[in-house]
Amino acid sequence: MSTIDALYLDKQDVLWIGSTSDGIGRLSLRDGDFLYLSEMYPHASGLGSNTIRDIYEDQSGLIWFATKFAGLHLYDRRQDQFEHYMKAEGSFPGLNSGFVMSMCQDINGVIWIGTKDGGINRWDRETGSFKPYHYLRMMDGQKMSHRIHYLLPYKGKGFFVGTDNEIEWYEPYTGKVELLKNKVVVYVMMLDSSQRLWVGTSKGIFLFDADTRREISLQSPLSMEVLNREMVVQCLLEDYLHRVWIGTRSNGLWLFDVPNDSLHRYFSSKNDSCSLGGDMIRSIYEDTRGNVWIGMKATGLNRFDEARNCFVRISAQNALMGKTIYNIMEDRRGHLWMGTHDDIVQYDPQMDLAESYNLDYGLQGKVYEGGAYLKTADGAMLLGGQNGFNLFYPEKVQRVHYVAPMVLVKFKVFDEVRLRDVTQHQTVRLDRHDNYVSFEFALLDYIAPLQNQYAYQLEGIDNDWIYCGNRNYVSYTNIPPGTYRFKV
Incomplete structure (x- = not known):
C-alpha cells in the first residue's frame, strides 16, 4: 500500500x-x-x-x-482550461483518426466528428467513449473512405455529409448512404429558413430540398449568377433578414438578398478603406446583435456596417491583423472566439481587445479546420484540427498574466567572468584595454522558455533596440573608452 x-x-x-x-x-x-x-x-x-x-x-x-x-x-495549470481529445492510444479511448475536419451535435446531444481518414466518430461525453462509423463507399470497385469536410444533422434522422468528392445523406444507425451529387469538393453546408439545403463546393453552390433530398433550382432571375459553377464557395450564412451571404475562395463576398431578389458583390480595394479587407473569405458569422463578421485568409477580421454599407477592419491593437480566420463562434458575453492558422483568439467587440491562446495552453495544434467547430447546447466550444480537438468553456478561460524577473546571468570580459546573477543596477569599471565584453541574460519564466523573446541595447553603441529572438547572449568587440549602459 x-x-x-x-x-x-x-x-x-x-x-x-x-x-x-x-x-x-x-x-x-x-x-x-x-x-x-x-x-x-x-x-x-x-x-x-x-x-x-x-x-x-x-x-x-x-x-x-x-x-x-x-x-x-x-x-502547467493553463492546460486545464482546454481539454484535448486525440487519436486513441493504448488503453486510453479516443478518435480512430487524429485529423478532425468537421463536427456537429444532434438533437439528442450526441457529438459527431468527421475525420480525414477514419470516417465519422460518435462521441458520448457522459461515458467518454468514441465509436467509429467507418463510412465506406464503393468507388471504381473498391471501398473508399472519404475526407469528411462537413456534417449537418437534420431532424434527428441522419446527416447531410460533405466530403472531398461527394454530397451525401447518411443514417449512421442503419448504415444507409444516399448519393446526392459527386465529383465536387464540399466546403460548407447550410439549411435556410425555408428548409433548403445550400452546399458550397469547388463548383459553386448546389441547392436541395432537405426533406426530399432532390436537387432544386433557385426561383430567381439571378439564379445563374448565384449558382455560378466557376466559383469556389467556402462559407455560407443566412442572416436574420433572410439574406444569404456567400464567401468565395478568391472572388470576394456576395450578398444575395432573397426577399428583394437582388445581388451585391463586395471586393477589396487598396484605395478604399471602407472596402472588404480581402477577397479570400474563410468564415462568416452573425452575432446575437445582428452584426455580420467576415473572417478572411491572411487579412484578419471585418465587421459589416449596415448603415454605411461599409466594412470595418478589426485590428484589436494589431492582434488580428494578418491572421487567417477559419471559424467564428460567440459566447454568452458576446465575445467572439476564432480558430486561426496560429492559435485560438478571443475578441471582445465592446472593448476592441483580443487575447490569443497558443500551444502552451494545451491546444491540439496551430491550425484549425474550417468545418471543425461547434458550440454545444451547454455552452462548451469545440475546435478541431490535425491533432484532434479541444473542448473548453469560454467563460472559464483565463490568461496567465505574470511578469517574470529578468536577470543578467554572466558578464564577461574576454573569457573572464566578472559578474554573475545580477538582478539590479550595478556599475562596473573597466580598464581601457578591456574592450571585449559579453552579456548572458535570462527571463525566469519556465512555462515556455524556448518561446521567450529578447531585445537588448548597449547605449552609446546601439542606436536602437536589437531584437534577437530567443538568443540570450551578446558580445561587443573593440569598444572605445566611455560610459555605457546595457539594457535588456
Whole structure:
C-alpha cells in the first residue's frame, strides 16, 4: 500500500498529494473532486517515476514535482482550461483518426466528428467513449473512405455529409448512404429558413430540398449568377433578414438578398478603406446583435456596417491583423472566439481587445479546420484540427498574466567572468584595454522558455533596440573608452 510523502496546498485551493508508488493525486477543496494526474492527461508522457519526494508552486502558478530517480517535472495549470481529445492510444479511448475536419451535435446531444481518414466518430461525453462509423463507399470497385469536410444533422434522422468528392445523406444507425451529387469538393453546408439545403463546393453552390433530398433550382432571375459553377464557395450564412451571404475562395463576398431578389458583390480595394479587407473569405458569422463578421485568409477580421454599407477592419491593437480566420463562434458575453492558422483568439467587440491562446495552453495544434467547430447546447466550444480537438468553456478561460524577473546571468570580459546573477543596477569599471565584453541574460519564466523573446541595447553603441529572438547572449568587440549602459 502506498504512503504519502508530500502534501502541498496551492493558491487555488487544490491539495496536491505525492505518494511513494501511486504518483500524484489532486484534490480540489472547493468541489471535492479527486483525480490522479495520469487520469487528467492520459496521453502525456508521464513523470517517469511514481515516487514523489516534494511539491512546490512558483510565483507564475507552475507546480513542480521532485521525483525519485526521474528528476524534476512541472505542471502547467493553463492546460486545464482546454481539454484535448486525440487519436486513441493504448488503453486510453479516443478518435480512430487524429485529423478532425468537421463536427456537429444532434438533437439528442450526441457529438459527431468527421475525420480525414477514419470516417465519422460518435462521441458520448457522459461515458467518454468514441465509436467509429467507418463510412465506406464503393468507388471504381473498391471501398473508399472519404475526407469528411462537413456534417449537418437534420431532424434527428441522419446527416447531410460533405466530403472531398461527394454530397451525401447518411443514417449512421442503419448504415444507409444516399448519393446526392459527386465529383465536387464540399466546403460548407447550410439549411435556410425555408428548409433548403445550400452546399458550397469547388463548383459553386448546389441547392436541395432537405426533406426530399432532390436537387432544386433557385426561383430567381439571378439564379445563374448565384449558382455560378466557376466559383469556389467556402462559407455560407443566412442572416436574420433572410439574406444569404456567400464567401468565395478568391472572388470576394456576395450578398444575395432573397426577399428583394437582388445581388451585391463586395471586393477589396487598396484605395478604399471602407472596402472588404480581402477577397479570400474563410468564415462568416452573425452575432446575437445582428452584426455580420467576415473572417478572411491572411487579412484578419471585418465587421459589416449596415448603415454605411461599409466594412470595418478589426485590428484589436494589431492582434488580428494578418491572421487567417477559419471559424467564428460567440459566447454568452458576446465575445467572439476564432480558430486561426496560429492559435485560438478571443475578441471582445465592446472593448476592441483580443487575447490569443497558443500551444502552451494545451491546444491540439496551430491550425484549425474550417468545418471543425461547434458550440454545444451547454455552452462548451469545440475546435478541431490535425491533432484532434479541444473542448473548453469560454467563460472559464483565463490568461496567465505574470511578469517574470529578468536577470543578467554572466558578464564577461574576454573569457573572464566578472559578474554573475545580477538582478539590479550595478556599475562596473573597466580598464581601457578591456574592450571585449559579453552579456548572458535570462527571463525566469519556465512555462515556455524556448518561446521567450529578447531585445537588448548597449547605449552609446546601439542606436536602437536589437531584437534577437530567443538568443540570450551578446558580445561587443573593440569598444572605445566611455560610459555605457546595457539594457535588456
